[in-house]
Amino acid sequence: MYSDGVSTSERLIESTRELLWERGYVGTSPKAILERAGAGQGSMYHHFKGKPDLALAAIRRTAEELRATAEGVLGGPGTPYERIEAYLLREREVLRGCPVGRLTMDPDVIASDELRAPVDETITRLRDRIAEIVEEGKEQGQFAPHLDGGEIAASVLATVQGGYVLARASGSPAAFDAGVRGLLSLLAPR
């Protein structure tokens, strides 16, 4: 049941998470998953109904992990601006892209309500959370009253997601950082 202290189904999920991040859903084959996990066909179909089922487990876990990481920063100390700044500046492996956001470019993920659901939920929750912080900042006079929390939150998330696109296009994280700095310069209280 266990080798290296980790169950086979666990290794399958982790391998799938890595491959989904690197190659997306359509670019990930069961064969590649099995090789990476060091398991045979039988194991995969014993623990999971098939590729979509395994991918769902992997996506759910990745989504949860991302939500927890984000909340760790957004729920931290500091003023509303500082918390949004911390979220934008948090350490990222920029050139790998967002393990959740990249799934939205996957036709088979978008075609399946079940696979898309954890992606949607993660982004929606994150957006609501950031919107809340922006509203808080408005009450404290840190942000201009005419700003809309939901809209600014969408801009913040979009800047991050789009930053990955710019960075991967150029092969360098610089453009991601530039986009973030640009947004922060617009958002900064004065």
Add this chain to the structure above:
Amino acid sequence: MYSDGVSTSERLIESTRELLWERGYVGTSPKAILERAGAGQGSMYHHFKGKPDLALAAIRRTAEELRATAEGVLGGPGTPYERIEAYLLREREVLRGCPVGRLTMDPDVIASDELRAPVDETITRLRDRIAEIVEEGKEQGQFAPHLDGGEIAASVLATVQGGYVLARASGSPAAFDAGVRGLLSLLAPR
């Protein structure tokens, strides 16, 4: 040579462009391209060396087209702010995503300098163009002097690219529009 007045190689390129937009590079098979173009295997391998070669032709054309469309708006009439606003608000098929930007999530595109080049060039040029407009706006006193043209340009592009991600995650264009409005509310001269 011609049927419907359009050459076979032309139909192959157009079919490839559509499929790359819908399904990305890894999700697009020669077979699917041939079916859509109404051509046989032989035609494709006569006109192109293989899938990567055909994809390159398709990507180049899509990139050029996008640059032309963008320049049509950015080079239009109006103040710097108005031109950036026009770019952000221009009509888009939001749920289809960006035909150029989505390629950055494709592992095989990113792995090939040749396939990535048109993507990189399109985004770089667009960013330079927008940066120029922002600097112009600074000179005219429309934008605050502490803003950096290149950074704001990156934020603008990232908001668009990330807006597609948010929209596709939720299955609705609303989040794209919210992100754009949020950025415009931060950028607006007062």
Add this chain to the structure above:
DNA sequence: GTCTATACACGGATAGAC
């Protein structure tokens, strides 16, 4: 130039032995 035939590895899944 375009077609069909052919090739062979891979994608995704099932069956059944251990």
Add this chain to the structure above:
DNA sequence: GTCTATCCGTGTATAGAC
């Protein structure tokens, strides 16, 4: 639970006829 064997369709490409 895990393995190997097997299955059939697809992905990508070549060969050669017309």
